[in-house]
Amino acid sequence: MGRGNRKRFMRRGRTEDTRQMLASIDAMAVAAAARLFEAYGIAIVEDRPGASASLGVAPLVSAIGFSSEGLSGALILALPQTVLERTLPAEGANLADWSRELANQLLGRFKNQLIRHGLYVSMGLPVVFPGDLAVVPTSRARSRHYVFSSAAGPVSLRLDMDLGASLKLEPEATATVIQEGEQLFF
């Protein structure tokens, strides 16, 4: 194989790897979101790719960063007031705090799935602001947008990511991850 052909072949290989990794990340993000909202009493279903959600009055956006050697970025969650109120675990709790907490728990679930694929990421602190996803510019190389429907209203999630050259997702393994809802006492 000539040098030009070899370069093209390697580039095609990398593109294919990236495509597969993004498909895995999509599956993990969608599963994490579905299980999180199910745990708080609402079923969400992913809409077709490219769908956009109208979040109605006074939606809140929460964003939380994550980083590791191969993968870094931000998880951005936009929710209408109806979804926040329906999932609120304690009456009268602050919706902005709850919005932040949901983003935090969603990233926790996503992180737990990444650990099962051999990737350990660090989580940042969530921030919250009014608006929808359009108020957050995309500054990362890859942006994945997922829109879900639910009886309480739409759920809009975005993952803005930089995929490093060293990023590798192992086949799903039985890494010891403490599951959501699990309680360990020592």
Place this chain on the structure above:
Amino acid sequence: MQASTSSKPAMATRASARSAKTRLSVVLCDIHMPGKSGLELLEELKASGANVRVPIVMLTSEGDPVLVQRAKLAGAKGWVVKPFKAGLLVSAIQKWTA
């Protein structure tokens, strides 16, 4: 656009200062907090002061076994991944504080 990290900034730092003067029965502590992480607060409380023996439970969205091990070595009494059902945790707290 305004953004904030918490309605109670530097919560862990304030908790740390307060616990130096107050004897506590139990501590429920998140990992990700502004100012100081829950693991730092745990290590600080267990190192010295009035609350060296207080049971501390980490309440978090994290299931990372590396962090769990660090908390266990630092003296945490438990690790609970949110969302959780209160019954088991309440029973454990009642047992420790009886």
